[in-house]
Amino acid sequence: MSATSLPQRPYRRIATEEAFSPPQMLEIYRRILDKPDVDVGFKHLMGFYMQSPSERAQHIMRCLVDLDDLRLQHMDEAGVDVQVIGLTSPGVQIMDKDTAVAFAPVANDLLADAMRRHPDRLVGMIAVAPQDPQAAAREIERGVQQLGMHSVVINSHTQGEYLSDPKFWPIFEAAQALDTPIYLHPNAMPASMIQHFIEAGLDGAIYGFGVETGLHALRLITAGVFDRFPKLQIILGHMGEALPFWAYRLDYMHAATVKSQRYPSVQPLQRKPSDYLRENFHITNSGVAWGPALKFTQDFMGPDRVLYAMDYPYQYAPQEVEILENLDMAPQVRKAFFQDNAERLFKIAPAKPSI
Ligand code: 1DF
Ligand code: MN
Numbered sequence: 469m470s471a472t473s474l475p476q477r478p479y480r481r482i483a484t485e486e487a488f489s490p491p492q493m494l495e496i497y498r499r500i501l502d503k504p505d506v507d508v509g510f511k512h513l514m515g516f517y518m519q520s521p522s523e524r525a526q527h528i529m530r531c532l533v534d535l536d537d538l539r540l541q542h543m544d545e546a547g548v549d550v551q552v553i554g555l556t557s558p559g560v561q562i563m564d565k566d567t568a569v570a571f572a573p574v575a576n577d578l579l580a581d582a583m584r585r586h587p588d589r590l591v592g593m594i595a596v597a598p599q600d601p602q603a604a605a606r607e608i609e610r611g612v613q614q615l616g617m618h619s620v621v622i623n624s625h626t627q628g629e630y631l632s633d634p635k636f637w638p639i640f641e642a643a644q645a646l647d648t649p650i651y652l653h654p655n656a657m658p659a660s661m662i663q664h665f666i667e668a669g670l671d672g673a674i675y676g677f678g679v680e681t682g683l684h685a686l687r688l689i690t691a692g693v694f695d696r697f698p699k700l701q702i703i704l705g706h707m708g709e710a711l712p713f714w715a716y717r718l719d720y721m722h723a724a725t726v727k728s729q730r731y732p733s734v735q736p737l738q739r740k741p742s743d744y745l746r747e748n749f750h751i752t753n754s755g756v757a758w759g760p761a762l763k764f765t766q767d768f769m770g771p772d773r774v775l776y777a778m779d780y781p782y783q784y785a786p787q788e789v790e791i792l793e794n795l796d797m798a799p800q801v802r803k804a805f806f807q808d809n810a811e812r813l814f815k816i817a818p819a820k821p822s823i
């Protein structure tokens with residue numbers, strides 16, 4: 469099955485949480501991994517992929533650095549027409565501030581070059597260094613105005629700091645002003661959180677990622693980020709890191725916590741937690757090709773806020789495209805899921821009619 473050999477399909481499949489790494493970033497990572505005080509989560513994440521002789525790790529490393537033939541071949545084999553690509557986790561967020569601020573534009577320029585080589589196949593997200601919020605805001609502006617990118621990727625916490633801290637809010641200010649959604653992608657847990665997960669081998673994408681990124685999203689809500697930036701849009705992968713399933717309890721317990729004045733950090737909000745989830749978030753199904761969970765998420769969010777993603781190369785599973793295509797879904801909802809929502813959110817030009 470190839471993307472180009474399926475002319476009858478009335479939509480493109482746009483995968484929206486796909487990853488790459490410039491080879492230069494791996495050099496920086498090698499230096500960080502060589503340090504005696506390397507962050508434990510980073511060691512367990514990129515230390516594994518960069519050093520393990522396993523087939524999975526080697527395959528992923530080959531795919532991550534490629535923005536040409538191998539990637540396009542895999543896209544064709546899986547029937548993915550377009551990838552929306554972000555700098556793989558943790559991106560520049562594990563680097564010291566100066567290195568991070570200097571490298572984010574390098575990564576963005578490389579991705580913009582690849583977009584120019586494959587204009588109807590690859591779409592880039594803007595990587596930023598939250599370590600310097602003002603520089604991050606300027607890089608968002610450069611990404612939109614000079615590189616033609618219309619979304620931002622942030623790999624969750626930055627060395628244990630969360631975007632709920634107002635010092636980071638210049639990033640939200642720029643994102644709202646430039647109408648760029650922020651993909652809040654998982655990162656390895658901070659050292660203060662990870663130990664009990666590592667013990668059980670549950671720190672990674674299997675569970676820890678979702679716990680930590682879900683926490684991050686909730687911290688944005690309870691800190692009042694969306695009362696301050698009501699148009700800001702956050703994208704969550706992995707079926708919203710399970711937050712739709714939590715919505716009822718979040719609403720009940722948030723109200724109870726506010727009323728009893730239990731925590732200074734939990735103050736009244738203009739809307740219910742579930743309202744922010746539905747109005748300030750979009751969700752992708754990355755890593756979750758499971759009909760009942762997708763249906764529930766579409767019911768909760770509305771079909772216009774749920775998008776397709778594969779999570780290439782970490783979950784390169786072409787058979788999942790077929791599973792998703794075989795779900796019982798109204799044709800216009802299927803088209804929204806695979807194409808329309810992504811075209812709108814990431815401002816992707818419609819496909820040119822083939823001649
Ligand atoms: C993994 C999964 C790694 C995802 C990722 O980036 C990643 C993994 C380093 O399985 O180790 O993006 N993911 O989103 O599920
Ligand atoms: Mn991912």
